[in-house]
Amino acid sequence: MTDSNNPDLFVTCPCCNAVLRIDSTLGKVVSHEAPPKTTNVPDLDQAAALLKEQAEHREALFKQGTENEKVKSQLLERKFQAAFEKSKDEPITKPIRDIDL
Numbered sequence: 600m601t602d603s604n605n606p607d608l609f610v611t612c613p614c615c616n617a618v619l620r621i622d623s624t625l626g627k628v629v630s631h632e633a634p635p636k637t638t639n640v641p642d643l644d645q646a647a648a649l650l651k652e653q654a655e656h657r658e659a660l661f662k663q664g665t666e667n668e669k670v671k672s673q674l675l676e677r678k679f680q681a682a683f684e685k686s687k688d689e690p691i692t693k694p695i696r697d698i699d700l
Contacts, residue, residue: 607629608621616634621627 606623608623610619610621611617612619612634618632618634619628620630620632622629
């Protein structure tokens with residue numbers, strides 16, 4: 600890293616990837632090069648496509664939820680009818696109260 604002609608050290612920052620030039624004889628930072636800017640912002644076409652995809656996903660979830668509710672009400676109706684038919688066959692008995700025991 601060090602040359603006998605060039606007493607400067609070049610150190611890369613592990614956090615931000617900036618390059619520091621340090622004078623080894625003085626032990627001080629001589630210069631600083633900022634890291635290249637990186638942007639994670641998608642362009643407008645990608646953002647519009649992402650919003651459209653999310654809207655379609657929400658619509659699909661809503662349709663699935665409505666179908667589940669329709670099936671759920673039919674299932675509850677069938678369970679009620681089965682319990683009603685079962686209770687029709689049983690004799691009517693007077694419930695036993697705690698005081699009767």
